[in-house]
Amino acid sequence: MEPAKPEAQEKILFVDDEENILNSLRRLLMDEPYELLTANSGREGLETLKRNPDVGLIVSDQRMPEMSGVEFLMQSRELAPDALRMVLTGYADINAAVDAINKGGAYRYAAKPWKDDELIQIIREGVTRHALQLENKRLTGVVRQKNEELKKWNAELEYLVQQQTVDIQNRNKSLAALNDRLKRNFLDTILSFSQLLELRDKTARTHSRNVAEVSKNMARAMMLPAEEIEAVAIASLLHDIGKIGFSDSLLTQDYASMGPDGRSEYALHPVRGQMALDAIEDLRMAGVLIRHHHESYDGTGFPDKLKEQDIPLGARIISIADFFDNSLGRLQVRNAVDIALAAVRKELRKKLDPDLYPFLEVQVRETYPNVAPQTDAIELELNYRDLREGMVLAKEVRSGTGLLLLGRGVGLTSKNIQAINRYFQIDPPRGNIYVLVRR
Numbered sequence: 001m002e003p004a005k006p007e008a009q010e011k012i013l014f015v016d017d018e019e020n021i022l023n024s025l026r027r028l029l030m031d032e033p034y035e036l037l038t039a040n041s042g043r044e045g046l047e048t049l050k051r052n053p054d055v056g057l058i059v060s061d062q063r064m065p066e067m068s069g070v071e072f073l074m075q076s077r078e079l080a081p082d083a084l085r086m087v088l089t090g091y092a093d094i095n096a097a098v099d100a101i102n103k104g105g106a107y108r109y110a111a112k113p114w115k116d117d118e119l120i121q122i123i124r125e126g127v128t129r130h131a132l133q134l135e136n137k138r139l140t141g142v143v144r145q146k147n148e149e150l151k152k153w154n155a156e157l158e159y160l161v162q163q164q165t166v167d168i169q170n171r172n173k174s175l176a177a178l179n180d181r182l183k184r185n186f187l188d189t190i191l192s193f194s195q196l197l198e199l200r201d202k203t204a205r206t207h208s209r210n211v212a213e214v215s216k217n218m219a220r221a222m223m224l225p226a227e228e229i230e231a232v233a234i235a236s237l238l239h240d241i242g243k244i245g246f247s248d249s250l251l252t253q254d255y256a257s258m259g260p261d262g263r264s265e266y267a268l269h270p271v272r273g274q275m276a277l278d279a280i281e282d283l284r285m286a287g288v289l290i291r292h293h294h295e296s297y298d299g300t301g302f303p304d305k306l307k308e309q310d311i312p313l314g315a316r317i318i319s320i321a322d323f324f325d326n327s328l329g330r331l332q333v334r335n336a337v338d339i340a341l342a343a344v345r346k347e348l349r350k351k352l353d354p355d356l357y358p359f360l361e362v363q364v365r366e367t368y369p370n371v372a373p374q375t376d377a378i379e380l381e382l383n384y385r386d387l388r389e390g391m392v393l394a395k396e397v398r399s400g401t402g403l404l405l406l407g408r409g410v411g412l413t414s415k416n417i418q419a420i421n422r423y424f425q426i427d428p429p430r431g432n433i434y435v436l437v438r439r
Helices: 020-027 044-052 069-079 090-102 116-200 207-221 228-238 240-247 260-266 269-278 279-291 313-329 335-346 354-367 415-427
Strands: 008-016 036-041 058-061 084-090 108-112 377-382 404-406 433-438
Touching: 020 036, 020 116, 036 069, 044 058, 044 240, 058 069, 058 116, 058 313, 069 084, 084 116, 108 116, 108 313, 116 335, 207 228, 207 354, 228 240, 228 260, 228 279, 240 269, 269 279, 279 313, 313 335, 313 354, 335 354, 404 415
Parallel strands: 008 036, 008 058, 058 084, 084 108
Antiparallel strands: 377 433
């Protein structure tokens, strides 16, 4: 920033007890743009400052009666604290000049007698310096004010940011809750789709749900990514959705007992299942798994004759869980799980992936603890309102219109008891529910 130029009519006070000195100073500065004030003594100079506290430059003689220049300058600081002070002194009074600087706050001194050009330059520099000091003081005040305003704005901004942060957090919580609800509704919708086939095929029982439970837990145990686990869970629930278009006779036949035409028709259901889901972008990955869940590890399956690692891992998981549940469904003996697992072992490296067997065995022994009949339990008929956690269903539970709700042998939890209560309000069955209770 360039030095500020002296303002017009800057006030300068000259204090000297010799009138001829004051007159000389007036003549010397008559052409300068200053307002000149004079005083014949220190006491008069103080009175002048009381009337003119805005004096910018004070020039005082040192040797004066009653009050020395140093004493005057010291007292003038209280009346005109922003003024610059200068002392005029003879060469013999150097010590007094030093006192004027140290005690009176003078910024410099000038010697008597002076040289006119030098004194004019000194006066100009003093006025300029005073103007710079006033401007600096003004700017410092502006900066202080702006800093206070900025501090206030920062506080207000911080408050607004905190409020917005709280609002965003609350919105995120609401969105997360809504997203969870949508996801639950989505999965419940998938479960409802899986039950459509059960309306047509009474032998299906809870097959899709059993396969989904085992497949999902296997995928978790194998530490697959969350996206793949979800795809496996959805695909396993809907893996037989392509069978809805089957005729009643084909729907109830075993694959081994089908003729060539029946087998050709049966082989289409994985592709139809994929096509049913392909229009929904979020289900396309599950559709691929449905397409390949009947591929065989040795390449003899359908529809694309894939083999080994070319078969998607999720499809191989669903395939082995599907085979186990179908094998178990025909058994009504206490060691049914062991017999079904033995059937699975016979198909390893042929239809099924041998690397998946250890994961399957762990999961089915946790998922099917109550499938076999319990000879040490008695069968009771209960109203659905009397169901309690830990009870085991002795017979499958169907709604009034025939929709299978839970299969025989399922252990009751608070969740499926709540589901039964809801279904019984919507589509009540004709009878009660049969459970097994240990003797």
